Every structure is written in structure tokens, then in C-alpha cells.
Amino acid sequence: MSPGSAGYVSAWKDDEVLALGEVADKFVAAELTGKRDRWEAQRYVDRDVWRRAGEIGLLCCSIPEEYGGGGGTFAHDLIVFESQARAGDTAWGNGVHSGIVAHYILAYGTEEQRRRWLPRLASGELIAAVAMTEPGAGSDLKNIRTRAARDGSDYVIDGVKTFISNGHTADLIVVVAKTDAEAGAKGISLLVVEAEDCPGFVRGRILDKVGQHGADTSELFFEGVRVPAGNLLGGAEGQGFAQLMTQLAQERLVIAASAVAGLEAAVAVTLDYVKQRQAFGQSLFDFQNTKFTLAECATTAHVGRVFLDSCIQRHLDGGLDATTAAMAKWWLTEQQVTVVDRCLQLHGGYGYMREFLIARMYEDARVQKIYGGSNEIMKDLVARSLR
Numbered sequence: 019m020s021p022g023s024a025g026y027v028s029a030w031k032d033d034e035v036l037a038l039g040e041v042a043d044k045f046v047a048a049e050l051t052g053k054r055d056r057w058e059a060q061r062y063v064d065r066d067v068w069r070r071a072g073e074i075g076l077l078c079c080s081i082p083e084e085y086g087g088g089g090g091t092f093a094h095d096l097i098v099f100e101s102q103a104r105a106g107d108t109a110w111g112n113g114v115h116s117g118i119v120a121h122y123i124l125a126y127g128t129e130e131q132r133r134r135w136l137p138r139l140a141s142g143e144l145i146a147a148v149a150m151t152e153p154g155a156g157s158d159l160k161n162i163r164t165r166a167a168r169d170g171s172d173y174v175i176d177g178v179k180t181f182i183s184n185g186h187t188a189d190l191i192v193v194v195a196k197t198d199a200e201a202g203a204k205g206i207s208l209l210v211v212e213a214e215d216c217p218g219f220v221r222g223r224i225l226d227k228v229g230q231h232g233a234d235t236s237e238l239f240f241e242g243v244r245v246p247a248g249n250l251l252g253g254a255e256g257q258g259f260a261q262l263m264t265q266l267a268q269e270r271l272v273i274a275a276s277a278v279a280g281l282e283a284a285v286a287v288t289l290d291y292v293k294q295r296q297a298f299g300q301s302l303f304d305f306q307n308t309k310f311t312l313a314e315c316a317t318t319a320h321v322g323r324v325f326l327d328s329c330i331q332r333h334l335d336g337g338l339d340a341t342t343a344a345m346a347k348w349w350l351t352e353q354q355v356t357v358v359d360r361c362l363q364l365h366g367g368y369g370y371m372r373e374f375l376i377a378r379m380y381e382d383a384r385v386q387k388i389y390g391g392s393n394e395i396m397k398d399l400v401a402r403s404l405r
């Protein structure tokens with residue numbers, strides 16, 4: 019709940035969703051925040067964490083039961099993502115795994131592809147990633163250079179990807195590649211690379227980032243990687259760009275939801291801090307500047323929550339459009355970064371120490387404005403709807 023918004027409960031959080039949230043909270047505390055230093059030191063989360071999450075039903079919550087998923091709605095996924103974001107964990111790449119890749123496979127996979135991969139994603143046996151970005155092309159996705167050339171019953175993939183979340187640990191990687199270099203967006207296809215025993219597939223560095231230190235954001239190299247033609251997602255070439263665009267509203271909602279949970283948590287931890295810290299014979303909370311700052315931040319959190327909830331409800335009802343999703347992504351991540359910065363200021367020097375959660379929230383939040391489609395690209399999308 020947003021601090022200061024007593025009585026407001028998100029309508030999508032019914033009893034079943036809230037019960038799953040309690041399971042997620044315990045898991046996050048035990049497996050993620052409780053082991054945070056370890057994940058940050060090695061820069062990835064152990065495979066056991068994924069398997070444990072799968073065992074207790076926290077992966078692929080909205081994938082139908084017939085494919086091994088939880089059989090819930092996207093609300094069930096969101097409560098798990100929120101639980102993680104509220105605790106300030108960014109190491110575990112479940113948003114990409116359950117919120118994005120599993121849905122590519124559900125939406126576009128052939129029946130054979132769904133049955134082959136979804137149950138193992140839901141159990142945590144496989145970890146998923148999506149590889150769009152390249153050293154020379156991020157926002158300008160149509161300009162990617164990775165190629166997938168048909169050769170008999172295979173595709174041969176050549177290219178380099180960078181900034182890939184779950185890149186060091188992923189077993190199943192949806193690779194965005196050009197199957198027809200001359201056809202622009204219509205020449206883009208999604209190919210699923212199974213990383214185990216995959217000649218020509220090489221993982222590069224786990225990248226050294228400003229924040230999100232426990233997350234294995236990596237470079238990936240594909241040098242003559244052969245995948246069977248049956249690994250072309252959807253079974254027909256040239257559909258990749260449209261497939262990516264169709265899923266983007268949901269992906270942006272995942273980021274927006276983590277932004278709101280993150281900024282609510284920042285306000286909550288800061289309230290606790292300023293009430294116990296003393297200066298000039300009173301608590302920090304008693305200074306008018308502190309009260310006004312937190313009143314403004316709490317208001318932002320509540321406005322953000324209500325906007326987010328309306329987006330979630332529209333998505334659950336099947337009606338969230340790309341423009342509103344883009345608004346949610348840019349505006350809510352912008353608010354997150356601003357609020358976290360203001361909350362850090364109220365912690366004084368302790369706010370700059372990584373042993374305080376607010377410091378980690380600060381370094382982890384910044385990238386929210388960059389990935390998932392940069393906020394400038396989001397505004398461009400919104401502006402197009404105003405023509």
C-alpha cells in the first residue's frame with residue numbers, strides 16, 4: 019500500500035493474489051534479500067533459486083496449467099514482481115523470464131514449442147532471456163546486424179548481443195535476428211537458442227553496471243550457431259518485429275509495476291529513518307522540509323499507484339493500448355528515480371552508504387529510464403498518438 023493512502027486497495031489484488039504475494043514475500047526475504055551480498059559478489063543468482071521458485075509456484079504464474087504454469091492471470095505474475103521490487107531486489111531476472119519470454123512462447127509458439135519449453139520454464143529447470151540489443155543497435159531495433167540464414171533444416175545465427183538480462187545463466191534465449199536483410203522490419207524473426215551443448219554460442223562478460231549488481235547482464239556471441247528450423251518462433255519468417263511490438267504493452271507494464279512498488283518502498287523506508295534519526299533536539303521528521311518532501315513523495319506514490327492500477331485493470335481486461343503503456347513506463351520510472359533521490363537526501367550521509375537500502379534503491383533505479391524502451395522512445399510513441 020502507498021504510505022499515506024490508508025484504505026486504498028488495488029482492485030486486482032484479490033484474496034488469492036494477496037495469498038500468493040505472501041508466499042513471494044517469504045521467498046524474496048529468504049532467497050534474495052537474505053543472500054543479497056552473495057548474489058552481488060558473484061553477479062548472478064544461483065540456479066537453485068529458480069528451482070525453488072518453481073517448486074512453490076512463483077514462476078510463470080499466468081501460463082496455463084496444461085503447459086506447467088500456475089494457471090492464473092497476469093495479476094499473479096505482478097504480485098510476485100511487486101514483492102521483489104518492494105524488497106529492493108533486482109538480482110533475480112524473473113520479470114524477463116515469466117513476464118516476457120514465457121509469454122512470447124505462449125503467444126507465438128507452435129503447440130510443439132509450447133509443450134517443449136513452457137513446463138521447464140515454469141519449474142525453473144530452464145532460465146530464459148531475450149536478446150534484442152546489439153552494440154550498434156538498441157532503440158533502433160530495425161538496424162540490428164545479427165543474421166539467421168536458412169541452411170537445409172537449420173538456421174545459422176551470426177551476431178553479437180549486449181546488455182542481455184539473465185545472459186550468464188540463461189538456457190533458453192529468444193534471439194532477434196534478420197532472416198531477410200533487405201526487408202526492414204518484415205525481415206526480422208525470433209529464434210530460440212537452447213544454450214546447452216550449443217557450438218558457436220559464447221557468453222561474454224557479466225557487465226559491470228552502476229547498479230543492479232546481482233543481475234547477470236551480459237554480452238552474448240553467436241558464431242555460426244545452428245538451431246533447427248523448428249526453433250523459429252511461430253514457424254514463419256518475418257514476424258519477429260510484429261511479435262515484439264504486440265508484447266510490448268505487457269513488458270512496459272512489468273517495468274512500471276516495479277517502479278511503483280520501488281517508489282512506495284523508498285517512501286516507507288525513509289519514513290522509518292526520519293522518525294528515528296535525531297538532529298537539533300528533534301527527529302528529522304519534525305522539520306517542515308522533511309514533512310513536505312515526504313508529503314509530496316507519498317502523493318506521487320499514490321497517484322502513481324492509481325494510474326498503474328488502471329493500466330493493470332485494462333491489461334487484465336485485454337484493453338491496454340501501446341500509448342498508455344508507454345505513458346506508464348516513462349512517467350512512473352521518472353517518478354521512481356526522482357522520489358528515490360529525494361528520499362536518499364533525507365538520509366544524509368547514510369543515504370550514500372550501500373548498507374542502507376535507499377542507497378541500493380538509488381543505484382538500481384536509474385536504469386529503469388533506459389531499458390525496456392528508453393523514456394525518450396516512450397515519449398515519441400505517446401507523441402505519435404497526438405498527431
Ligand SMILES: Cc1cc2nc3c(=O)[nH]c(=O)nc-3n(C[C@H](O)[C@H](O)[C@H](O)COP(=O)(O)OP(=O)(O)OC[C@H]3O[C@@H](n4cnc5c(N)ncnc54)[C@H](O)[C@@H]3O)c2cc1C
Pocket residue numbers: 114147148149150151154155156157158180181182183184227230235385388389390391392393394395398
Ligand atoms: C541493465 C540493462 C538490462 C538490459 N536488458 C536487456 C535485455 O534483457 N535484452 C535486450 O535486448 N536489451 C536489454 N537492455 C538494453 C536496453 O533495452 C537498451 O539499452 C535500450 O533500449 C537503449 O538502447 P541503447 O543502449 O542502444 O541506447 P541508444 O539507442 O543508443 O540511445 C542513446 C540515447 O539516445 C536516445 N534516443 C535514441 N533514439 C532516439 C529517438 N528516436 N528520439 C529521441 N531520443 C532517442 C535514447 O533515448 C538514449 O537516451 C538492457 C540494458 C540495461 C542497461
